[in-house]
Amino acid sequence: MARVDITEADSEGAEPDGPPARPRPRALRLLDGWRGDRGIWRRGLVLAALAFLIALVMALHAHIPNRVGSLGSLTETFLPWLGLGVPLLLILAVVRKSATALIAVLLPAVAWVSLFGGLVTDKAGSGGDLTVATHNVDADNPDPEGTARDIAASGADVVALEELTRAAVPTYTKILEGTYKHHKVEGTVGLWSKYPMRDTQAVDIKMGWTRALRSTVETPQGEVAVYVAHLPSVRVRLNAGFTAGQRDDSAEALGLAIRYEPLRRVILLGDLNGTMNDRALSPVTSQLRSTQGAAGDGFGFSWPAAFPMARIDQIMVKGVQPEASWTLPRTGSDHRPLAASVSF
Structure with missing residues (x-):
C-alpha cells in the first residue's frame, strides 16, 4: 500500500513537461489548411499566368513594338507601376490557397527589383559645386508670381523654366532678377543664373518654333554647357494609341x-x-x-502635380558628378519642379 501511495503522490505533483505552447504566427496559421490539400498546385493557374505575363512585359519591354500606337513607349512610361501587381497577386494567391501562384509571383517581383530596386534606395550625398532646378511652369498657371517666388527660394544657382508665355515672362523676370542677375528667354523656355552666361542661343528641335536653348554658364569651378528643352507633348488616344511621333523627332x-x-x-x-x-x-x-537615377531617393515623379505618376521632367548630366537629386514642393503648375546638385 505504501508504494501505491507514493506513486500516486508523485503522479499528482508532477510538473508539466515544458512551457505552454506559444501561439503560432498568423501567417503560418493561414497555411494550416494547405496541408494535405493536393489542389494547391491546381488552383490559381490564371493568377500564375498573370504573374508570368507581368514579368514578361517587364523583362522584355524593349521588344514591344512601337510601330502601332507607340505601344512600347507607352508601356515604358508607366513601367514602374506594374510592380503594384506583385502584392495584389500575392494576396490573391494566399486567398486562393495556390502554391503555383505563390511561386509564380516571384517572377515579376524579381523582374521589378532588377529594374527599379536601385531607385528606391536613398543615394543622395551632400555638398556639390552647383545646384540646378527645372520647372515646367504651365502656360495656364493661375499664380505665376507665387511660382516665381517658390523657385527663387529653392536655393538653386541655375534655374530653367519651360512653357513660358509672353504675358507671364515679365512676372518671372521681375521676381527672379533679385536672385538671378543673368537670364535669357528663347521662345517658351528660359534660363536664369547667378553666374554669367554667354553664347546663349536657340536650339532647333524641329518644331517650327523655339522650345529649346543652349548657354555657357561660367561658374566659379569652370564652364558648363546648359541646355533647356521642352519636347513636344504626347497624347494617349483610343484610336491612335500613344501619339509621340513629333516628340521622338525632337528628341x-x-x-x-x-x-x-x-x-x-x-x-x-x-x-x-x-x-x-x-x-x-x-x-x-x-x-x-x-x-535622379545616380543620386536620388525614390522615383522622383513630377507629373501630374496632384498625383505624380511619371518623371517626364528631367535633369541629366555628363562631365559632372551628381551628388543629390530631389523634387521640390508643388507650385501653381501641373508639374512639380526638380532640383539637383552636382560636383565638378
Whole structure:
C-alpha cells in the first residue's frame, strides 16, 4: 500500500513537461489548411499566368513594338507601376490557397527589383559645386508670381523654366532678377543664373518654333554647357494609341545637338515628355546620366502635380558628378519642379 501511495503522490505533483505552447504566427496559421490539400498546385493557374505575363512585359519591354500606337513607349512610361501587381497577386494567391501562384509571383517581383530596386534606395550625398532646378511652369498657371517666388527660394544657382508665355515672362523676370542677375528667354523656355552666361542661343528641335536653348554658364569651378528643352507633348488616344511621333523627332534633334557640344561638362534641364525608360528618348538618354537615377531617393515623379505618376521632367548630366537629386514642393503648375546638385 505504501508504494501505491507514493506513486500516486508523485503522479499528482508532477510538473508539466515544458512551457505552454506559444501561439503560432498568423501567417503560418493561414497555411494550416494547405496541408494535405493536393489542389494547391491546381488552383490559381490564371493568377500564375498573370504573374508570368507581368514579368514578361517587364523583362522584355524593349521588344514591344512601337510601330502601332507607340505601344512600347507607352508601356515604358508607366513601367514602374506594374510592380503594384506583385502584392495584389500575392494576396490573391494566399486567398486562393495556390502554391503555383505563390511561386509564380516571384517572377515579376524579381523582374521589378532588377529594374527599379536601385531607385528606391536613398543615394543622395551632400555638398556639390552647383545646384540646378527645372520647372515646367504651365502656360495656364493661375499664380505665376507665387511660382516665381517658390523657385527663387529653392536655393538653386541655375534655374530653367519651360512653357513660358509672353504675358507671364515679365512676372518671372521681375521676381527672379533679385536672385538671378543673368537670364535669357528663347521662345517658351528660359534660363536664369547667378553666374554669367554667354553664347546663349536657340536650339532647333524641329518644331517650327523655339522650345529649346543652349548657354555657357561660367561658374566659379569652370564652364558648363546648359541646355533647356521642352519636347513636344504626347497624347494617349483610343484610336491612335500613344501619339509621340513629333516628340521622338525632337528628341533626335536634341540628341544631335548634344552630341556635337564642344564643352565637356553638359547639363540638360527640361520637360522631355518621356521617362528614362522610354526608348524614343535614347538619342538623349544614351549620352547623359539622370541625376535622379545616380543620386536620388525614390522615383522622383513630377507629373501630374496632384498625383505624380511619371518623371517626364528631367535633369541629366555628363562631365559632372551628381551628388543629390530631389523634387521640390508643388507650385501653381501641373508639374512639380526638380532640383539637383552636382560636383565638378
